[in-house]
Amino acid sequence: MTERSARDWLVVQDVTKDFKGLRALDAVRVGLERGEILGLIGPNGSGKTTLINVITGVLPPTSGGITACGRDITGLPSFKIARAGIARTFQTVRLFRDLTVGENIEVAALSVGKSRRAARRAAEEAIDELGIAHWTDEFASVLPYGDERRVEVARALAMTPDFLLLDEPAAGLNEQESEDLLRILAPIPTRRNLGMLIVDHDMHLIMRLCDRLHVLNYGRTIGAGEPAEVRRIPAVIEAYLGSAAEEGRDAPA
Numbered sequence: 001m002t003e004r005s006a007r008d009w010l011v012v013q014d015v016t017k018d019f020k021g022l023r024a025l026d027a028v029r030v031g032l033e034r035g036e037i038l039g040l041i042g043p044n045g046s047g048k049t050t051l052i053n054v055i056t057g058v059l060p061p062t063s064g065g066i067t068a069c070g071r072d073i074t075g076l077p078s079f080k081i082a083r084a085g086i087a088r089t090f091q092t093v094r095l096f097r098d099l100t101v102g103e104n105i106e107v108a109a110l111s112v113g114k115s116r117r118a119a120r121r122a123a124e125e126a127i128d129e130l131g132i133a134h135w136t137d138e139f140a141s142v143l144p145y146g147d148e149r150r151v152e153v154a155r156a157l158a159m160t161p162d163f164l165l166l167d168e169p170a171a172g173l174n175e176q177e178s179e180d181l182l183r184i185l186a187p188i189p190t191r192r193n194l195g196m197l198i199v200d201h202d203m204h205l206i207m208r209l210c211d212r213l214h215v216l217n218y219g220r221t222i223g224a225g226e227p228a229e230v231r232r233i234p235a236v237i238e239a240y241l242g243s244a245a246e247e248g249r250d251a252p253a
Ligand SMILES: Nc1ncnc2c1ncn2[C@@H]1O[C@H](COP(=O)(O)OP(=O)(O)OP(=O)(O)O)[C@@H](O)[C@H]1O
Pocket: 019, 022, 024, 042, 043, 044, 045, 046, 047, 048, 049, 050, 051, 091
């Protein structure tokens, strides 16, 4: 990879993560390029959240390294990784319930070192993009669940990241809410020139949204490539997609 192209990539190099006797990630290699959507999928406990935690500095890797835009970020504390251009959302919603929606989003922008003015502008853009302007002045505690999930994404976007990692953003949403979220998320990587990694168990959403997929099982990569290829890999079908995908019910091409 040339130095110039390295600037467009988040690269996970042979990352292994052990928890007392359990290998949660085993020599995982993944690249995420600006402008693309990569789906990270696999059964419960396969290591998806752990990979996001290791990339974002919530957990140190046992071995291996991570570079963002050509810069080694391995082992940095999370706030430095956020400032290096990597934002994430959590599998369970984490908002400040005593702050308004607007304040929740602005605080995220301030946390990566933006001035008050820049933070306000970044927050406004993210609010528009997620279609939650009508909630700006309401306390986060009054939000319906589906809108909480949107606020989470808006918080991450207000940090104006180069790479956005979304851990099950559609979890708990009904079909219509998932569909709306998909429409909102799909254009973001191109519009903002950022790389988006999305973890979700909703194969209908994943197959339509993602340019590429990466599949984990017991911390190991068992498939990677374009969605149409990956859904035909026998190990992926056996470990995760099951008969539904073979029959094309939950995983349309
Ligand atoms: N902090 C931790 N300490 C010990 N074990 C952990 C820790 N975090 C995760 N694990 C274990 O590591 C494995 C991978 O967990 P992880 O949460 O990454 O899975 P996941 O793919 O995100 O699953 P899900 O789809 O259910 O969210 C599991 O066996 C889990 O119990």
